[in-house]
Amino acid sequence: MIKSVLIFNTQGKPRLTKFYQQIDVDLQQQIVKEIHSLVVKRPAAACNFLEGSKLLGGADTRIIYRNYATLYFVFVVDSSESELGILDLIQT
Template identity: 35%
Template sequence: MINFVLLFSRQGKVRLTKWYSPYSQKERSKVIRELSGAILSRGPKLCKFVEWRGCKVVYRRYASLYFCMCIDSEDNELEILEIIHYFVEILDRYFGSVCELDLIFNFHKAYYILDEILIAGELQESSKKTIARLIAAQDALVETAKEQANSISNVIAQATK
């Protein structure tokens, strides 16, 4: 099981977190500080797996972002590397070569995509086409809601004149 997902920049700034195991806010801050420091200090040629507090941390760097997942010690690290790569491929497909700014300004979409892939720390959907279809449906729903909100505000504006 995946305990948590962290995305942070080369400067150590957190861009996305998703917690599947219970951690207090104080513990979360400590975990982020410890792991970002440990991973950022590692050389690029070192293994992408780190033993940490009885768990394994699997990470991978894409451009200026580190994608990091903490798993139970008996879980398969290579499977998690594939999940990380799968998540990045879907982000790339949606944003068109995802970058740090995409995650900063569209963090809600990144969370939505992650929630479609993982549920309760387990891989839920392995089809890129299915996820692309679900994301398109979500975008259509948001656009419909915006249009309805605009039409309602127009009706209200006309009625108050």
């Protein structure tokens, strides 16, 4: 199940945030900051999959992202989703 879709630039300014679960606005902002810090510091040659943190829902949650120019397209999903399927969705 897709938990959220995030698009933000390299400075961390959100361009689109969509959460599919009821989450407080302050917690949403913390999640965007945490995901930005995790994704931006990874090298370009690293894989596009990350395990979630406690803030996101624990080890059952995965972060799948793709970088295009100055934007990061990020999907937060649970373990039942296919990582390659989500990457294909981002590509499309």
